[in-house]
Amino acid sequence: MTRAEDTALVLLAAGASRRFGAGDKLIAPFDGKPLGLHAVAALASIPFAIRIAVVSGTALDLAAHGFHCVPNHRQADGLAHSIGLGVQAAREAGVQAVLIALADMPRITAAHVGHLLAEADGPDAVVASSNGEVAMPPVLFGRRHFDALSGRTGDAGPRALIRTGKSIIAAAGELADVDTPEDLARLTYA
Template sequence: MIYAEDAVLVLLAAGLSSRFPSGNKLEAEFLGKPVGLHVATALASVPFKERLVVTDGCKLVFDGYDVVHNDVPAEGMGRSVRLGVARAKELGARAVVIALADMPRVTAAHVYRLLDAAVGDDAVVASSDGAQPRPPAVFGAARFDFLLTLEGEAGARDLVRAGKHVVTAPAELIDIDTPEDLDRLMELVRDPARTITRAEARRSD
């Protein structure tokens, strides 16, 4: 396992929100607070070595996070990953936990399970709804140089597919790309007995 104290959290909060016409999706309200602050709150008790948020200048204040500015979010998620991992490498991290700020239902318990499943500096451990791997994910230090080569939106998909997967409830891995995604998540909160299927939780891409 990799201890949280040896890992740097890299929270990705930069993007164009191109499918969220009302504005920045991270600033949209969900259960009384902005979408983008839910995962930050959920992981507040995890004793990471350091917390980084990669942002393009959205209005949210991420308390307890060092801000890494992505001034070209149009280049895709790969740029945000490179910026965050480069800083984590400077900090001497043994691993990074890469999480997305638009996934408001991620829990600390799940992140601990990811860290428990990570073995060695070459570890690659991703979340899964039982069908498709996705963030949050843990990457050991031996993977940093590869992550620093990422470009565009594809990210580390091939690496993640070949890694270890920790399955959790599909509802925990819903990410918010559109107003419809947010409405769907609100329906789940109002009706906890309703089951989100893997097909519903999976993004169209």
Template sequence: MLEPENVALVLLAAGRSHRFTHADKLAEPFLDKPLAYHVVTALENMPFLTRIAVVSDTSLDFAARGYRVVENPDPSLGQARSLCFGVEAARAAGAAGVLVALADMPRVTATHLYRMFDAAHGAETIVASSDGVRPMPPALFGSALFDDLLNLEGDEGGRELIKRGRHVVTSPAELVDIDTREDLEALRELYGLPTDGK
């Protein structure tokens, strides 16, 4: 059975942010804290076995927030490479599974993740989030999938794997990810913060 206590949280925070100009996207302010710290804060009370942040060229101190930090020296190889670093660290920690979250998804909640654990079924688990149309992260994988995850390449990440798993539907607003500066400005506008970070 997969429970947070025997699962590693793997936070992918090593994106190249090409579509966000050359700024450190994850450090951009939103609601008075760096963008990436929203998911960190939302999940901080979940009792994960270990927390792993895969990073590259960020000023954020994930170690101070309880994460083991793994550096991805070449994020140009795509998201799958970051995922591999995270899975390797999780396997070394003896994790029975990995919960993969993205640092640029600031509205994810612990409530949704607990619903994902409710849908888990052991080492063969593949549970993904869904906006009702397509599956996406956060995603939960049992240890039987570790080898498959380690063989992924490019920017696809676990996309093909999660298509064949269970999908837990939540509000599209919770699953918004920030790829461009326009995405962040739209989110600030939603909260009535058109000048946030100016």
């Protein structure tokens, strides 16, 4: 088991959101609040050592919700670059693990993240979420993986590492992420 108090939450909120259109996806209204605040609220009760948000171009004020914001000025370098920025900030905070979550996954729960923490077994841990078919975020990485996660670009590196770890199946619909306005509409009416 990895303690939340020894873990950094790294919330990725720096995507270009090209498929969503011209607007700021993370401030799009969903169930009475901005889309990007659902994951923030769901994980608020977990006593992480530090909360880090990797951001680029969103008007969502994550600092007001207790996050140390790390700007990503190179979002074209892909998800791996955002992960690297978040992991570097976590390393500087002296944590033993990072939990990578996506700001556009509004249905994630603290209970599921608690299962990820419970299954993590030290510095070599890789524990991903799963919909029963594919491993995906949220995902927990132990400290020994920080070097492998830092300094990469593209998306392939983290995905390959995720496939080497354990997977915890989440409740149906909990891992839905919003890439398009149609995704948001489906969640709104689900």
